[in-house]
Amino acid sequence: MENLLKLHMKPDVEYAELRVARISNLVIEMKNGEVTKCVQGTDSGLSIRLLSDGALGFSSTSKFGKNEFARCFENAYKIAKNMDIHDIKLEDVSIESSTAIWSGRKKHADLSLEEKIRYIGELYALTKQYNEIKSVTLSYMESTIENEYYNTHGAKLLTRVPRTAVRMQIVAHSEGAISNITGSVGGTGELEILDIYPPAEELKNKCASAVRLLHAQRAPSGLCTVVADNALTGVFAHEAVGHACEADAVIAGASCLAGKIGEKIGNDIVTIVDDPTLPHQNGSFPYDDEGTKARRKVLIDHGYLREFIHSVETATKLKMSKNGGARAESYAVPPLVRMSNTYIEGGDYTFEEMLKEIKFGVYAKGSRGGQVDTTKGTFQFSAEEGFLIENGVLTKPLRDLSLAGDILGVFHQIDAVGNDVKVGHPGNCGKGQWVPVSDGGPHIRIQNARVGGG
Amino acid sequence: MNYEKIIEWARGKGIEAEIFNLSTETMNVNIDNHRIHSIEKIKNNGYGVRVVVDGRTGFSYTTENTARAIERCLDNAIRSAKHGKECKGFRLPDGKNIPSMKKDASKKIKDLNVETIKEHIQRLLDTVKSLNRDIFVAEGHFACGVEKTVITNTSGLFAEWEKTAMGIFISTAYPTPEGVYVGFEEAESTDFDVDFEQIGRSAAKLAQDSKNPTKLESGRMHVILTPHAARSILESALLTMFQGDYAMRGESVLTGKTGKKVFAEDLTIIDDGLAENTLSSMPFDDEGVPSQKNILVENGVLKQYIFDALSAAEHGTSSTGNGVRAMRLSAGRTFKNTPSPKMRNFVMRGDTRRLEEILKDYAPCLVVHAVLGAHTANPVTGDFAVNAPIVFEYSNAEFHPKRQGMLSGNIIAWLSQHVVLGNDTRKLYGTFMPTNFEMPSILIPDAQVTGSGN
Numbered sequence: 001m002e003n004l005l006k007l008h009m010k011p012d013v014e015y016a017e018l019r020v021a022r023i024s025n026l027v028i029e030m031k032n033g034e035v036t037k038c039v040q041g042t043d044s045g046l047s048i049r050l051l052s053d054g055a056l057g058f059s060s061t062s063k064f065g066k067n068e069f070a071r072c073f074e075n076a077y078k079i080a081k082n083m084d085i086h087d088i089k090l091e092d093v094s095i096e097s098s099t100a101i102w103s104g105r106k107k108h109a110d111l112s113l114e115e116k117i118r119y120i121g122e123l124y125a126l127t128k129q130y131n132e133i134k135s136v137t138l139s140y141m142e143s144t145i146e147n148e149y150y151n152t153h154g155a156k157l158l159t160r161v162p163r164t165a166v167r168m169q170i171v172a173h174s175e176g177a178i179s180n181i182t183g184s185v186g187g188t189g190e191l192e193i194l195d196i197y198p199p200a201e202e203l204k205n206k207c208a209s210a211v212r213l214l215h216a217q218r219a220p221s222g223l224c225t226v227v228a229d230n231a232l233t234g235v236f237a238h239e240a241v242g243h244a245c246e247a248d249a250v251i252a253g254a255s256c257l258a259g260k261i262g263e264k265i266g267n268d269i270v271t272i273v274d275d276p277t278l279p280h281q282n283g284s285f286p287y288d289d290e291g292t293k294a295r296r297k298v299l300i301d302h303g304y305l306r307e308f309i310h311s312v313e314t315a316t317k318l319k320m321s322k323n324g325g326a327r328a329e330s331y332a333v334p335p336l337v338r339m340s341n342t343y344i345e346g347g348d349y350t351f352e353e354m355l356k357e358i359k360f361g362v363y364a365k366g367s368r369g370g371q372v373d374t375t376k377g378t379f380q381f382s383a384e385e386g387f388l389i390e391n392g393v394l395t396k397p398l399r400d401l402s403l404a405g406d407i408l409g410v411f412h413q414i415d416a417v418g419n420d421v422k423v424g425h426p427g428n429c430g431k432g433q434w435v436p437v438s439d440g441g442p443h444i445r446i447q448n449a450r451v452g453g454g
Numbered sequence: 455m456n457y458e459k460i461i462e463w464a465r466g467k468g469i470e471a472e473i474f475n476l477s478t479e480t481m482n483v484n485i486d487n488h489r490i491h492s493i494e495k496i497k498n499n500g501y502g503v504r505v506v507v508d509g510r511t512g513f514s515y516t517t518e519n520t521a522r523a524i525e526r527c528l529d530n531a532i533r534s535a536k537h538g539k540e541c542k543g544f545r546l547p548d549g550k551n552i553p554s555m556k557k558d559a560s561k562k563i564k565d566l567n568v569e570t571i572k573e574h575i576q577r578l579l580d581t582v583k584s585l586n587r588d589i590f591v592a593e594g595h596f597a598c599g600v601e602k603t604v605i606t607n608t609s610g611l612f613a614e615w616e617k618t619a620m621g622i623f624i625s626t627a628y629p630t631p632e633g634v635y636v637g638f639e640e641a642e643s644t645d646f647d648v649d650f651e652q653i654g655r656s657a658a659k660l661a662q663d664s665k666n667p668t669k670l671e672s673g674r675m676h677v678i679l680t681p682h683a684a685r686s687i688l689e690s691a692l693l694t695m696f697q698g699d700y701a702m703r704g705e706s707v708l709t710g711k712t713g714k715k716v717f718a719e720d721l722t723i724i725d726d727g728l729a730e731n732t733l734s735s736m737p738f739d740d741e742g743v744p745s746q747k748n749i750l751v752e753n754g755v756l757k758q759y760i761f762d763a764l765s766a767a768e769h770g771t772s773s774t775g776n777g778v779r780a781m782r783l784s785a786g787r788t789f790k791n792t793p794s795p796k797m798r799n800f801v802m803r804g805d806t807r808r809l810e811e812i813l814k815d816y817a818p819c820l821v822v823h824a825v826l827g828a829h830t831a832n833p834v835t836g837d838f839a840v841n842a843p844i845v846f847e848y849s850n851a852e853f854h855p856k857r858q859g860m861l862s863g864n865i866i867a868w869l870s871q872h873v874v875l876g877n878d879t880r881k882l883y884g885t886f887m888p889t890n891f892e893m894p895s896i897l898i899p900d901a902q903v904t905g906s907g908n
Contacts, residue, residue: 017857025790028537041515041527041790043500058494062517075495084570100890117477117537135703171705173836178707180834216835221862222672252486253627254592256634279586324662332496371827373843374594375627376636376860380841382830402839404860430783432595452839452860452904 002150005048006067008073009152013080015090016050016073017151019289021331026108028140029310030120037139038113047181048076066139091316094114094155094291097309101160104190104285108142108162111191116140120166123199127170132211135171138203141186147289147331155291163219163436164193165426172210174196179213179399181206181366181384186426187280187438196422209366209385219386219401219453225361226403226449227354230422232364232383237272237404238429239370244407245274245307246325246337246431247314249374256377257305257408259438264303264313266411267348267364272300274309276324276340282426283437285327290335292324299342303411305412311337322326324400326452329433336431344441348418354416354445361389362451367425375405402452413449418442455501457606460524465608470506470546472526472607474732474740474779475499475788478599483571485594485624486830488579489511493568498814500789501738502779503527506546510538511764515790539729544767547742549611550892555737555745562646563598563618571596574650581654582626589637589658594624598646601787603736611742619733620646621883622653628661635706635855636844637661641681641881644731660823664844667855669906677861678812679882681893683822683842688800689884689891691831691838691865696725698759702769705834707866716756722803723751725760727775729799732890733883741777741793748774762793772818783829783886799890802875809876816874818849820903822861831884836865842903857906863898870898 005018022044046069047060057080059072106132111119120138127136149157153321165186172179185197185207225411228236242256250254257265277295278285285294298306310316311326314337326335355363363386370381386398405413423440457473464471477499484492500517501524513533514527575596582589598620608614621642628635637660641648679687695706702709708716717723728743729735737745741763749757761769762777778788779792813819823844831838839862846853876895882891 034539035537036539036790037513039513039515040530040534043515043517043790045498045517056492058492059496061497062499063497063519072497079493079495082572083490083493084572085491113533113537126580135705169705170635171703178704178835180705180832185657185774192869203713221860223900248486249593252592253488253590253629254486256624332498334492334494344741359620368830368832370843371825373636373826375625376634376843376858378826378841378843380827380860382839384828393591400835400837400862402614402825402827402830402841402843402860402862428783434784450860450904450906452841452862452902 001146002156002300004069006151010077013050013052013077014123015093016048016153019045019331020046020049020148022146023143023330025143027103027214028116030119030124030138030435032136033121033124035117046072047331048072049334050076050080051088051090052077052080052375054088055080055083058334077255089316092322093151093153093312095153096291096293097154097156099158100286102162102188103160104162106191108190123203126203127207128198128206130211131216132174134172134173137169139167141165149291151291157287159286161188161285162190163188164190166199168206169208170206171400172214177214179210181210181213184426185405186411187282188284189280193280209293211434213385213399215401216385216397218397219362219451221451221453223448224268224451225358226446226451227361227363227389228367228444228446230440231367231425231441233344233441233444235367235370235381236426237344237441238339238439239372239381240407240410240428241272241275241299242342244374245309246316247308247310248337250308251314251317254375256374260305263305265305265408266300266303267414268302270300270303270411270414271298271345271416273298273345274339274342278341278423281341281423281438288324288326288335289328290326293325297323307338309337311335318378327435329435333433336433338427338431339437341423343423343439344417344444346419346421346442349416349418351420351443352417354418354443355389356392358389359391362389362398362401363389363394364403370404378404379407380404401445404450404452413447414444415447456521460521461606461608464528464668469532470608472504472546473524474502474789476601476787477605478598478601479598483575483596485575486593488590490572490575501527502555502789503531504792505531505534505535506544507532509540509542509544510535512538513792513855530701540766541764544764546607547611547763548609548615549742552613552738552744553728555735558644558731558735559616560618560645564600565618566646577851578650578654582653582658583693585655585658586662588683589626589628589661591624592627596622603690613742615736617644619644620648622648624653624657626657626661628665630665634668635661637664642733642881644733653758660844663853667857670845670856670859672903672905674900674902677819677898678818678819679896679898679905680821680823681882681895682879684896685823685882685891685893686828686866687838687840689886690828690833691836693772693797693800693834693889695836695886696759696797698769699765701759706779707835711756712758714756715754715844716866717751717754718872719754719875720804721751721754721869724749724801725797725799726801727798732799732881733766734798734888734890739777740779740787741776743773743775743777744797746775760795760797762795765795778888785884785888787888797889799892801892802894804873804875806875806877809878809895812874812876813848816897818847821846821848821853825861826854838865844905860904862902868898873898
């Protein structure tokens, strides 16, 4: 393949890279004990990105063959030649030559399709003990992405990243009330992922939440003290700081954190990290989609903004070091600056100590995701359930509450960070393309948080 | 691809089989910091193969364009069908009675070249600057392309359709010493007929008008959702409730309410699969069932849910022409999934008045232009709490910008009030599902708003 790339090079092409990928998937969906979907598939193709006269060109195809390659290269070349901007530089591009073949202790192939279906059936049986639970959807998902990466600076990488996950949706009914909760466990790895993050444990917790939500009241609306659990802390780190630290947004003039590296934007107790090297996490990878080795990035260090997440292009432009943050959903699309596993580091507080000091507040648990406007610097994220905190004690269960706030400000409102860090919560982050991520952290306490309930 | 040979092979084995082919050629243009940053050409082609063996369905997909790959898919699908839920009444659609529909593939879009697109986008960028030199397009995306669908099966169906589409979204930023104000605009069409200057003008004006906001008070008030904000909330909080597979399993607050009054008595909701010139217009759905117009709610009374062929057969009813292939939380169609019930073209009818009249009659009221986090709504219960970053109060015949707030409620409770629809209907496409929306502004007479607290 790298020979094909060399063969098509033109004198006025400064740099070119080729990604070839084969993605295989298996999804088994079981609704109320019956298999409603069993999908096996493969998706393969290649893409070429090149730099000519300071302009980028990109083209991709799901077809293979010499002619298709030539057409793809020509498309990318023509695009670059048609661009009006000529100031893009790519410095310090990958020259790595390596293989990173991730494989699990227990292979996907170690269980037959029948055995996987039986496994999901056994999980479903656990939900039968709850009379109120009327509908359960369980999805087992495995995927393997095999990538080849070549560039004209000699980089040659072969990587294989398998992922395994179980997603669950539970609906409960009682006396006219209805509740709905979702959950997922998973990460990079094969069947051992089901031992590391046992789906049965998550399922039992979610079933208990679904039943509790039947009797929950809507959360109060207004400003109050909020304690966020590990999952919600994770989505907070992802939405409130991670996206604004993506250097493409910084360069576009679309991040409220532009020009603030080195500034104090939060309390001393706040440290936020994005780390694709964590083992078995959903957002982990060995090399990004520009062939840069993955590495840990401290975005906020004891309240100080330290680092943005970079591609080669953004690092060159901002005269900073590249840090392996360029990820693409698949071979079909170019890499963008993305997060991986984003979390808040632990502090000193126990959960009980955090609650003890609160006269009236809200304990928000579980995440239904969120969204951010990095330009304006505002974010929103939603909890799956909550509890009122009255005089230091959890009292009434709450449902459907969201939190919103300003990126520049909210980190000064965090006045307690727990000592119980948990990273996990596999999900997909959307930015025109979906990439697998995870997040987490300890319990945190936020003063004067804006809560939206009923 | 020689479909006939493969279909004959399946017939010979006594298996019902279906091949769904989706091929797309797309050009994406990315704008950042008020200039075209990059352009991509993407070509994708794939096959989804579904079989029915003894009433059980199996599915597999591939991007490989060979008869051997399709046969491998057939084998995989047959293997997975063994474990599928049995549905005796399910037959692959026979393709009879497919209505004739105006061919809407646009020659202009097919012939579009990079130069023409660049010219139009430059005109948009110039229009933004002509309104206010300090305002710029922070981020934007333009996409155009051709999508060809072919469906054939052993029931005698052979259907094909070619579509063209274009879409543009821009977000504007207006940095001032007091803060950054933002605006946005979007447009989608089956033809290259969008007014690019108008897009620029509208997004720039929104950012400019947002300057110097004042505190937003909390409380219950009249709220007007612009078509964009209404689309976002309805897409995530309401649409899933009509999906027959969910509703029949009890995963919808509308479960068991057919024939009952669920909304205000003058509200009618239609899924119009026969509407022409929308991004989702096709004479058949993604399994070859004729498109049709479905009245879902008539004068506040729930009339029916929507079904694909399989979920309809499971529940002893007929497909409503809503078998759509999409991935979870994705607005694009795919060959990688089986059909499931999804709205094609969402239409609302009710007490429609001129927007100026609504503003006058309901002043003081809040006009919400955009919401963040609508996808965190609970699709089963209809509860939501979203951030509203661009908000104006209309009072004394003028719009007054307000600081961001939160908007929370329950979609069923909202639409049970006497809502008023504006005469400003726009065609907008879904963000998380491949659905077209014919969306007017909506006045919600009594909505909970949580102010910004400063």
